[in-house]
Amino acid sequence: MPNGKKISRNVFFLGLTSFFNDWSSEMIFPILPAFMAEILGIPKSLIGIIDGVSESLASILKVFSGYLSDRLGKRKNLAVFGYSLSTILKPLLAFAQSWLAVFSVRVGDRIGKGIRTAPRDALIAASVDSKKRGRSFGFHRAMDTLGALFGTLTTFILMKYILGPQSHRTIFALSIIPAVVGVMFIIFGAKETKTVTPGEKPKLSWKTLPKNLRILVVATFIFGIGNYTFTFFLLRIRTMGIAMAIVPLVYLLYNVVYSAVSYPAGILSDKIGKRTVYAIGLGMYILTALGMAFFNSPTWAWILMASYGLHMRFTTATARALVSDFAPEEIRGTALGIYHTGIGIADLPAGLLAGFLWQLYSPKVVFSVGAILATVSLLIILTIKEK
Template identity: 45%
Template sequence: MPDPAGTAAPDTSLKNVKALGIVSLLTDASSEAIYPILPLFLSSVLGTPVAVIGIIESIAEATASLMKVFSGWLSDRVGRRRPLILLGYGLSNLMKPILAIAGSWPAVLALRFADRFGKGIRTAPRDALIADSAAPEVRGKAFGLHRALDTLGAAIGPLIAWATLSLVHGEAGFRTVFLISAIPGTAAIVVLALAVRERRPHAPATGTRPPLGFRHLGMPFGVFTAISAVFALGNSSDAMLILRAKDLGAATALVPLMYFIFNLVGSAIAAPAGNLSDRIGRRRVLTIGFALYGVVYAGFALASHTWAPWLLFAAYGVPYALTEGMARAFVVDLVGPECRATAIGSYTFVLGLAALPSSAVAGILWDTVGHSAPFTLSAVLMLVAAFALGLAGRFLKPLDACLAR
C-alpha cells in the first residue's frame, strides 16, 4: 500500500505545491494582519523609539535565518521535510495571538523571536519540498505559484487589519487584530496536517547526506550568496517603509491598505515571474528585480508628498515578486538535489547575518541623520548587487551534485 507521506517522483501537476501555497496563504493572512500595524503599535501604544523597533526587527529576522541553516541541514540529513514544516508553522501560529496581552517592547521582542524561530524551522524544508514536488522544467512555475498564493494571503492580512481598526479604535483595535490572527493561523495548521504530503525523489543514502557547512555547496552557490548578502544589507525591514509612509502623512488606519496594494501587486506578478524565469533564466529575472528594488527605495528616499507612499508600495510589489521565490529556486538550481534544504537554509542564514545590522542601521540613520537616509543607503547597495549579478553569469553554472567534504 502506498505511503501517504511517501517518495513519489516530482510531477507537473503541482498538487503538493498548491497545498503548501494554501498553507502559506492562510499563515500570511494571519501574519500580515499584524505586521503592518506592529511598528505603529510599538511606537504609538508602547512608546518604543524607532531605533529599538529596528533592532527588534533585526533580531527577529536574524533568528529566523539562523534557524534555517540548521533546519535545512537536518531535513536533508534525516530525509524528511514535513515534520519540521508542521513544527515551524505550529509554533509561529501559536505565538502571534499572544501579542494581544503584550504590555512592553521586550514582550513583543520575545514573541517576535518565537514567531521567527518557527519560521526558521519551516522555511528551508518547505522550499525544498516545493523543489522535490516539481519537475525541473516547471520549477520556476512551482516557486512562482507558491509565492503568488503566499502573497495573496499577505494581501488579505492588511485588509483584516484595516477593517478591524476602522471598527475598533485606539489600543483596543491593535489588540483585537492580534486575537483575530489566530483564525487563519489555525486553519493553516489543519490544511498542512491533512493535505501536504512528503515527496523525496532524491532521498540519499546515509553516507552521502551532506555535512553542516558551506564548502560542499560549491562556488556557484557561494558567488550568488555573496551577491545576495550585499543586497540584503540594503533590504531593511518593511517596518521602515511603514514608518516612512506614516512620516509622509499617511493615516494609521490607511497604512494596512498600502500594504494590501503592495501584496496584491506581488501576488499578481509572482506566478508570471516564475514562468518567465523558466524561459529566460532566473539570473536575468533576479538582476532586474534587484535593480527595481533600488529604484523603489530611491523613491522612498526622495518622496515628499502624502500620495507618494501609495505609488511606491504598489511599485514595491514588482521587485518583490521577481526576487522572493526566484532566489530560492535559483539556489536549488545551483546545487545537487541531495543538499537542497541545506543550501536554502545556508543561503537564508547568510542573508540573516546581513539583516542583523541592516534594520538596526536603518533605524539609527532615521533617528540621527534623517528620515530619507536609510533608503538612500539601501538603494545604493541594491543597485550594486544588481550590477554584480548581471556580470557574474560565468561563475553561476549549476552543479549536478554536492561536493564531497
C-alpha cells in the same frame, strides 16, 4: 512529478498553508510598527534592534533545519513544527506591555519561520522538475501574498468599520484563526518526498556549495543589509502623510501587486532565465529606495509601495528557484538553509543601520544607503552564468 502546466499536490497544499499563515501574519504586521512606536512608545532605534535581532537569531536555525532535513531525508515534519510554533506565539502580542514582550514574541515567531522555511522550500523543489521550479515557487509566493492581501484587508475592515483605530490587541488575538487553518492543510494535505537515501550524511560546509551558489549567497547578503525590514517602509509612508487607518490599504496595494505578478513572473523566469529576472528585481529596488529617499507626498507613497511589490516578486521566489537549481539534490535543504540564513543574518546589521541612520540623520539617508548596497549586489549578480 507534475505534468504539463499542472501544479503538484505538495505545491498546492503548501500554497494553501502559506495563504492562511500569511493571512494571520498580515493581520498583525501592518499595524505592529505603529503599535510599537505610538502605543508602547518604543524608540525607532530600538524597533530596529527588535526587528534585526529577532530575524537574525531565527535565521541561524534555517541552515540547521535545512541540514537536518537532508540528513533525515524528510521535510514535512520540520515544516509542520515551524508553522505550529508561530501559530501559538503570534496572538500573544495581544498581551504585550513592553518592548521586551514584543521582542520575545517576535523572536519565537521568527524561530518558527526559521525551522520551517528551508525544509518547506526543499519539499517544493523536490516535488517538481527544474523546468517548472520558477512557476512552482511563483505559485507558492502568489498564494503567500494573496493571504497577506486578505490579512491586510481584514485588519483594515476591523479597524476602520468594526473595532476602531485602537483595536490592535483584539486583532492580534484574532489572528490565530487563519493560522490554525493553515496548519491543518500542511498536516493533512502535503505528502513527504524522500530525497536522501539512508546512510547518506550531507556535509554542513560552505565549500560544498557550487561556485555560482556561493556568489548568489554573498550578493543576497550584501543586498539584505540594504533591504531593510518592511517596518521601515511602513514608518516611512507615515512620514509621507499616510494616516494610520490608511496604512493597511497602502500595504494592501503592495500585496495586490505582489500577488498579481507572482505566478506570471515565475513563468517568465523559467523562460528567459532566473538570474535575469532577479537582476531586474534588484533594479526595481534601487529605484524604489531612491524614491523613498527623495519623494515625500502621499501619492508617491502609493506608487512606491506598488513598485516595492514588483521588486519583491521578481527577487524573492526567483532567488529560491535559483538556489534550488544550483544545489545538488542531496544538499538542497542545506543550501536553501544557508541562503535563508545569509539573508536573515543580514537583517541584524540592516535593522541597526536603518534604525540609527533614521535616528541620527533622516529617512533620506536610510534609503539612499539602501540603494547603494543594492547596486553593489546587482553588479555581483551579473557575474553569475546561469546554465
